[in-house]
Amino acid sequence: MPMLYEIEGKQLFKENRIPVPKFKAYDGVSSIKTFAEELGNDIMMAKAQALSGGRGKAGLIKKVKTSEAEDYIQSILGRDHRGKPVDLVMLEEPMEIENEYYLSIMLDNASSKYLVLASSRGGVDIEEVAEKYPDEIYKDYFSVFSEPQPYMFIDLGKKLGFEARTLTSFTNIMTNMFKMAQKRDLTLIEINPLILTPDKQIIAADSKVVIDGNADYRQLDIANLKSQRDRHTDLEFEADQSGISYVQLDGEIGIISGGAGLAMATCDLLEFYGSSPSNFLDVGGGADETKIEKSLEILSRQNIKGIFVNFFAGITRCDDVANGIINASKKYEIKVPMVIRLVGTNDDLGIQILEENGINAYGKMEPAAKRIVELVKGGN
Amino acid sequence: MAIILDKNTRVIVQGITGKQGTFHARSMIEYGTKVVAGVTPGKGGQEHLGVPVYDSMKEAVKETQATASVIFIPARFTYSAALEAIDAGIELLTVITEGVPIKDTAKIKQRVQEENVIMIGPNCPGIITPGESKIGIIPGEICKQGNVGIVSRSGTLTYEIIQNLTINDFGQSTCVGLGGDPIKGIGFNECLKWFEEDPQTEHIVLVGEIGGTGEQEAADLVKTEISKPVYGFIAGQTAPPGKQMGHAGAIVHGKSGTAQEKMRILSEAGITTVKTPNEIPLKIKENI
Structure with a gap:
């Protein structure tokens, strides 16, 4: 599920009138002083931007003085966090805290409704709160057709302990958050903590936003955010641009398949026969020759010992798969053994095309998988 | 039927x-x-x-x-x-x-x-009642009329399983491809109940994947309401654990679990689980 960086989420919050602390993005260390002057404060929060959790424990979030900010930013830029180097840091206004809350809205798969979760025990691991104090997590389901209005959240606000002016602020924030989820095709917005300051402001101190990749065509600005580039490795990104779903694994045999289920089962089968997949690759439904060609081109650049092409074509057509394979083997140097398994729609045509080019195809996937493992392990 | x-x-x-x-x-x-x-x-x-x-x-x-x-x-x-x-x-x-x-x-x-x-559906291969009718894209020639009901979250993997059954002379009553999206129409449980009531169906094959909790809910139903033998396969046994998401899903529905955990839950519910798709006909044979 595609996540946004905290800072991108907060930018969306700002655009949707959900109050956030003042913040600024840094990929270097220039103009820190200007930001400090803007804050009118010598203390600021420095937060590395990452798509994996555990930033706090990794020392990637720190309260710093203006004079220390530059050194700190330089010390964390480039540092590895769960396989990705940090290349973006956010400086943020520090918040005084009277109370911390947890607040989220998600498009719930089980009920296909929007589900609001809230607790006045925020700022900590919410899964632990759910275990210890299940009664203090409030749940509210809303129809996907809802038109959010502040009155819908008054009960919830009161349960959380808001009153008078803070109750109005809360119901407005909740309304804006709900509208934003609908308008921007977000499947999750999580704020932990949502902060109540001593001067009774309610502010989103963190943001976790998950988008719906299927809605990219109508949310182009979100689809083009840095996070959506960074969540893929370069190779995954390149494949994604061609509509191919590619995940890097660390095994020895490259696979090409159609359909996520079969692609996963293909990976599983290589392991079952004693080898391992170097990737997951799903060309998607109705793939044409060029996608097959592109997939083989990608694999031709990998350090692998063999290639296993496994198709059971439904909406895809075997003649397209065969033509893609032939085109690719003419254009790119494929130095490792390749085993092809091809059945389904137009398989007679596909097999004929392969045979005309001196390639045999298997009809069943187990013997084909066994064969590629044998070839890779040096058998004959 | x-x-x-x-x-x-x-x-x-x-x-x-x-x-x-x-x-x-x-x-x-x-x-x-x-x-x-x-x-x-x-x-x-x-x-x-x-x-x-x-x-x-x-x-x-x-x-x-x-x-x-x-x-x-x-x-x-x-x-x-x-x-x-x-x-x-x-x-x-x-x-x-x-x-x-x-x-x-x-x-x-x-x-x-x-x-x-x-x-x-959406994002599904559709449904076929072999020898009668099909809606969607499941290749008809791999199917054969018979007594095995199939319900699957996958598309092409379903074809794989159908073909293995047909080659081994096990025909199918109806094969339903539910689709791979997080929100979809009918799920495992509706189909399990219909197969249970359907006189033609004698064996039920359930094909799951990593992600979601549909398989766990199916296991609960099988324990209490399904008397016919059920066989299960879960794709994604070698898949790396997914990236950390928000916590809201886990609070409401619990963790969705790895393929191994799902297989264990299916086994505990009395479902015969297999490690590769071609084992399904063998297990049905053992059961007859």
């Missing part, structure tokens, strides 16, 4: 004049499906593949008394096409289209629940 679909089901193909629509409508007709109409706005009055084309679902349903429709329409127009089918009174809606925004699917789902429509 069989479930959901039989040779008398009258089907409309939405998007019949498109490339995918044409290809698969032809294959449905050749298989024996009663395709009674197609709908493509602006092409009403034409004939395509020997079937009348209408501008709207309302007209098509009125003229043909169809009760089922199948959608072969690009993702950005699927929401509207699905609502049109529901408003026209369709009882069985199959959405083949991949890449439908989740919010659109959630809205379609609410409408089908209100109108008691059976929805299959």
